[in-house]
Amino acid sequence: MRNRTMKRRTFLKQTTGAAVGALSLPLFIPSSALGRAGSVPPSERITMGSIGVGGMGTNNMRAFLAQPDVQVVAVCDVVEANDAYGHWYKKGWNGAWFGREPARKIVENDYAQKGRSGQYKGCDAYVDFREIIARDDIDAVCITTPDHWHAIAAIMATTAGKDVYCEKPLSLTIGEGRAMADAVKRYNTVFQTGTQRRSSEQFRFICELVRNGRIGKLRRATCTIGPNNKEAPPSDWKPMPVPEWLDYDMWLGPAPWAPYHKDRCLYTFRFGLDYSGGQTTNLGTHAIDVIQWANGTSETGPVEIEDLGSEWPSDGLFTTATKVHFGARYANGVELTCETAKGGTWRLDGTDGWIEAHGNEWTCSPESLKTTVIGADEIHLYKSNDHHRNFIDCIKSRERTAAPVEIGHRSTSICHLGNIAMRLHRKLHWDPVAERFTDSREANQLLSKPMRGSWRL
Numbered sequence: 035m036r037n038r039t040m041k042r043r044t045f046l047k048q049t050t051g052a053a054v055g056a057l058s059l060p061l062f063i064p065s066s067a068l069g070r071a072g073s074v075p076p077s078e079r080i081t082m083g084s085i086g087v088g089g090m091g092t093n094n095m096r097a098f099l100a101q102p103d104v105q106v107v108a109v110c111d112v113v114e115a116n117d118a119y120g121h122w123y124k125k126g127w128n129g130a131w132f133g134r135e136p137a138r139k140i141v142e143n144d145y146a147q148k149g150r151s152g153q154y155k156g157c158d159a160y161v162d163f164r165e166i167i168a169r170d171d172i173d174a175v176c177i178t179t180p181d182h183w184h185a186i187a188a189i190m191a192t193t194a195g196k197d198v199y200c201e202k203p204l205s206l207t208i209g210e211g212r213a214m215a216d217a218v219k220r221y222n223t224v225f226q227t228g229t230q231r232r233s234s235e236q237f238r239f240i241c242e243l244v245r246n247g248r249i250g251k252l253r254r255a256t257c258t259i260g261p262n263n264k265e266a267p268p269s270d271w272k273p274m275p276v277p278e279w280l281d282y283d284m285w286l287g288p289a290p291w292a293p294y295h296k297d298r299c300l301y302t303f304r305f306g307l308d309y310s311g312g313q314t315t316n317l318g319t320h321a322i323d324v325i326q327w328a329n330g331t332s333e334t335g336p337v338e339i340e341d342l343g344s345e346w347p348s349d350g351l352f353t354t355a356t357k358v359h360f361g362a363r364y365a366n367g368v369e370l371t372c373e374t375a376k377g378g379t380w381r382l383d384g385t386d387g388w389i390e391a392h393g394n395e396w397t398c399s400p401e402s403l404k405t406t407v408i409g410a411d412e413i414h415l416y417k418s419n420d421h422h423r424n425f426i427d428c429i430k431s432r433e434r435t436a437a438p439v440e441i442g443h444r445s446t447s448i449c450h451l452g453n454i455a456m457r458l459h460r461k462l463h464w465d466p467v468a469e470r471f472t473d474s475r476e477a478n479q480l481l482s483k484p485m486r487g488s489w490r491l
């Protein structure tokens with residue numbers, strides 16, 4: 035299977051190399067989807083499968099559907115169709131929000147509307163993602179499952195010769211992230227981490243300002259991340275019957291067995307340490323990824339990490355930090371703090387100025403930074419203005435993406451390091467080359483987690 039996928043990958047590169055080499059050229063494809071994708075020769079069409087089509091997975095799938103040279107041929111979710119947490123999102127197709135059947139309908143309706151005949155059937159829906167990975171006619175997968183599945187699915191896909199778009203936080207543990215990065219390197223996979231700020235013009239410009247010394251020497255990076263946005267069920271919560279639309283065993287996968295409760299699973303998995311790292315990893319990866327970019331440390335990490343007053347629940351279904359507060363120090367002296375606060379801001383302080391960002395707004399001192407031009411002979415960072423498009427272009431060119439696996443792994447790692455220091459309520463010393471703590475066996479034991487049953491990386 036791997037050989038067949040690899041042959042198709044080489045074919046794609048050979049047949050599209052010229053067009054991709056000149057990315058600014060408009061694609062010649064007329065705008066009418068499988069009418070449109072139908073008019074793109076198969077040799078230039080990237081076939082994709084979407085693994086996990088809940089809230090963000092459906093967004094990702096729609097973003098790939100909008101690419102004229104992508105054909106989404108398969109979707110997968112352990113949920114058939116669910117409207118149980120619609121209050122989080124706008125109501126979608128036919129009264130059901132998420133799951134494999136709504137996703138299949140979205141794909142087929144999209145191609146039907148854009149095609150000439152107004153009809154389209156050709157998207158398969160699976161419960162088990164291994165069936166997508168086993169298909170040698172699929173070039174790439176988009177993984178938007180809960181975090182505890184990312185590493186297994188990404189490594190399986192990579193090993194089978196597929197390119198991978200995988201959501202942040204990349205992993206559940208630092209050990210998983212390292213294994214993902216090693217596998218991607220070994221198999222020469224094109225990999226995009228879902229940290230989309232790497233494809234934002236604003237964040238790139240801010241990082242270029244810092245990297246070119248416009249605020250002097252960077253001294254301090256501060257980010258705030260939003261608090262938990264869902265109330266934990268009462269501590270005497272009772273197990274619920276597993277709904278018939280959910281394959282719960284396959285939702286749990288490598289995580290320890292636990293009785294079903296709706297707040298364990300969809301969306302709120304974020305607040306369970308068996309499935310995620312809480313807002314530390316959920317929101318922290320976005321903010322810390324930009325700090326890593328600005329600091330020029332994207333492929334390494336800090337040397338010290340410290341709890342600064344985190345708070346954790348004493349019991350109940352939600353087990354992640356209720357108040358995040360940790361600090362870190364890099365070998366270059368830069369200090370980082372990450373803390374729970376409403377809003378979600380970050381600030382970079384240098385010896386000669388500062389930059390503060392909140393959503394799409396940013397302020398700075400001196401104010402003239404806003405209109406500064408980065409000279410031709412100065413540092414220019416990787417340029418991408420569309421994270422999904424960038425992934426597809428790189429599949430064709432076999433070049434590095436805006437957020438390759440090592441970068442995604444290192445940003446996620448800092449959040450994991452923060453969680454470990456906060457869970458142990460102490461300061462720890464970290465060797466970013468060996469990716470081990472130098473002063474705590476207990477902390478090193480938290481670098482990986484056992485997996486349930488026969489699940490392995």
Ligand SMILES: NC(=O)c1ccc[n+]([C@@H]2O[C@H](COP(=O)([O-])OP(=O)(O)OC[C@H]3O[C@@H](n4cnc5c(N)ncnc54)[C@H](O)[C@@H]3O)[C@@H](O)[C@H]2O)c1
Nearest residue numbers: 086088089090091111112113178179201202228285300301
């Ligand atoms: N980049 C971003 O801005 C961004 C935003 C939101 C979420 N995310 C990330 O996306 C991921 C999913 O988050 P969400 O909010 O969409 O959660 P969600 O619960 O809405 O969606 C996850 C989906 O994966 C499905 N799933 C679980 N196990 C599966 C399996 N074995 N195979 C196939 N599908 C499976 C679930 O049934 C669910 O439909 C998380 O890692 C999250 O951090 C990224």
